[in-house]
Amino acid sequence: MKFNVNGKDHALVVGSTERLLDVLRDRLNLKGVKEGCGTGDCGTCTVIMDGRLVNSCLILAVQARNRKITTIEGVGTSEKPHPIQKTIMKYNAAQCGFCIPAMVLAGKNLLDHNPKPSRDEIKEAISGVLCRCTGYYKLIEAIQDAAKEVSGVKV
């Protein structure tokens, strides 16, 4: 099976029952993809597949054939973090950090499609990812703030 992960093409032999989550974590060593429930409820395994958010625990690896996947490892670097990563740091919105890779991806995917989201659109966009630490307020503020940078408004 061929697919593209974080801009890089991969060709792998995968079992018919292997989850995308396990292939990403165990075969491609992308440990930023988390498993919080394995039933599609918590959203910590969220990745972007062809511009849409998916729970990688509910997707079979073969379903990712010829698709383009983005994980947290494909977003930002320590020298140049994505605007959302910068604002999450600015607001101390990463507490335990376990949901953060998924939150960053959910926020980034929103801004990719809608650079000027309303507060309600942000809430909707991250509603598939649970966070038990922040109550979501600082994450929402962080995404609002990042949107300003992404859409060119001077922060």
Add this chain to the structure above:
Amino acid sequence: MTEATLLQKLREGEGFALIGKRLQRLDALGKVLGLPLYTSDIAPRDALKIKVVRSTVPHALIKGIDTESAKKVPGVLAILTAHDIPGINEAYALLPDRPLLATAKVRCQGEAIAIIAAEDSETAEEAGDKVRVEYERLPAVTSPIEAMKPDAVRVHEGGNIAKYLKIRKGDVNEGFRQADVTIENTYKTQFQDPTALEPEVGMAWLEKDGSVTCVGSMQTPYYVQTGVARVLGISPDKVRVIQATTGGAFGPKSDEMPVDTCAMSALVARKTGRPAILAYSRHESMIAHTKRHPFVIMLKTGATNDGRLTASEALVVSDTGAYASLGPLVIIRACFHATGPYVIPHVKTDAYCMYTNNTMAGSFRGFGSPQVHFAAESQMDELAKKLDMDPLDLRMKNILRPGTLTATSQLVDEACGLEECARRATEAAEWHTRRREFAGDRSTFRRGIGIALMYHGNSLGPEGNDYAYVHVVIKPDTRVVVRTALTEYGTGAISGLAQITAETLGLPIDLFELDRPDTASCQETGPTVASRVIVIGGRAAQIAAQKLKHKILIVGADLLHCEASSLTIKNGLVSHLQDERRTVTFQKVVEECYKRHVSLTETGYYIAPKCDFEAETSQGTTYQQYTYGAVVAEVQVDTELGIVKPPRITVAYDVGRAINPLSLEGQIEGGTIQALGYGLMEQLTHVDGVVANPTLGDYYIPTSLDIPEMQTIIVEYPGAVGPFGAKAMGEPPVDLPAAALANAVANATGSRVFELPLTAEKVLSAIRKAQ
């Protein structure tokens, strides 16, 4: 300067370089980049995967464990039962009541019976399904009230009471004689699951010298060290425990489960010689780990017609499940706080922590406080209704103020901002306007507003020795490393320790780094619980920093040919206080210290003064300082469907001193929403001792679409113990929201729900009953 203006300046934080500043946490970058930080991310590639076979029944004798067909599954390397434990088969936190692996009996669902180690998780899972446990079912007791009866099923041989505590103040009968009105109600609360996003996980491997290293998701590495050593039958110094980045904890990762995950991994590592990892599934986690104790609280309260409280009589009963965990300590805190934050001359409280055959309850953020505040604050509103008073007025007549006495006759000191919290929260929430606006609303979607007040004894109080060690190292290049066995699991408190150290040393925060908590490099320091890190750990950090500062100034004085007492550290320089030209860089002094072999590694140790509460007299000081707070919640109730929505919440907390207001707001916001879940939707349901909804598809926690508009107000009355007056703020935000929501629902509908959570079914049934 008068003492009052000095105090005022201190309150405003004048003169601080870093305290009170909205600083970024030190651990943020790795987290936002999704670097491999958590236990499962850093497991060795050859680690065996462990599956635990758990009891499916709440109470039974084990007649046999058949592992034969499981052993035949290819890829299975070991199957262990209680007989394979080389040390002591105990995994308790407080009372020696819980085996790591069940032997003759299981007392609740989810109790571990056998562990299977295999090359991969699927194989371990498959083999687990093939283990046959033969049970002889026993009758089960699943209600704490039933468990109190003399002829109840006995969960343990010593009886069903895990702990009893009382308070007697004044003469409660006399108090009720003085009362013009008396009300009596029973309140009930539910099991709440903590739902840290990372389920429990631990791993272990053998070192070449035969010692064991454990890495896991945990709050208290030294508890794990003791527990693992006990199970393996080796000396604790042969067990090294390292806390990996921990994906949320909220209490359960302090007591029993990290011992289980690490001890089981260590047993497998010893048996097979291979590293091993045990990662709970969510389902397994929700059944096996500790949850918030359900309580039954019977309250009788008396007051005069003008709204003076005269007496409170309470029976507080908690359900700790089949094993105590920290239930006996939870009931102590509950007992102390059962009256709510009010002056009541005559108090009688009896508190019981009961064993049942339900799954285990234990440590959970709030630690008995949310339950009793729900009851006490609902009761205040019921009393206000009976007296035909505004619930705010009734509270203001009775709240704790400086100079008043608590239920245990502890004198409330000047560090009590309860009145200001209540005033500012109600002003911001427009209490009087909204109440008038909502009164008489007879529409289908009815709005209501509710208030609740709290006090929260800080740190351990009579629950244990309240001490901490913090190590601080200044490296030759002037980087400063803060190292402690107190742990970070989300709150940002360890970054707070660095902030306190930096303030004390006069150094910028960007020089600071945090080390991993590791028993090999950190002194035993008591548990990371009870919002202790800032209050107690912060004092230890201050002491370590003062010791280092002293050394730096002595060497600096030598270089500048002056007295150490005339020097200060500021902006990377060691300078003379009167003569700014006499200065040397901090870097230069550090280099000089290293040259002269002056050690720049220091340990700060702090132990809080003892509390003089005595169980015999049930009177005395219970905690050295208190956090106070007020929460005002607004709800909209669909009176046809019973659905409650919370459009707005306003909270005010007396935090003593906000060390980092940004992180503090994060604690308050997160705690408020966790408690909103507790109030409105979260309930782990047991049916005859078996958990009915152990998945996140059936157990709902709040999402981003469930949160109200929120305003946070910070009030600062510096406390006697915490560094710079800081008070505990990790736990207190979960104490009140459920109570405020319950009062708001009663205000909206005119009918009270006496049992959490406020589900549509219960709200509707209360409305119907009132009609």
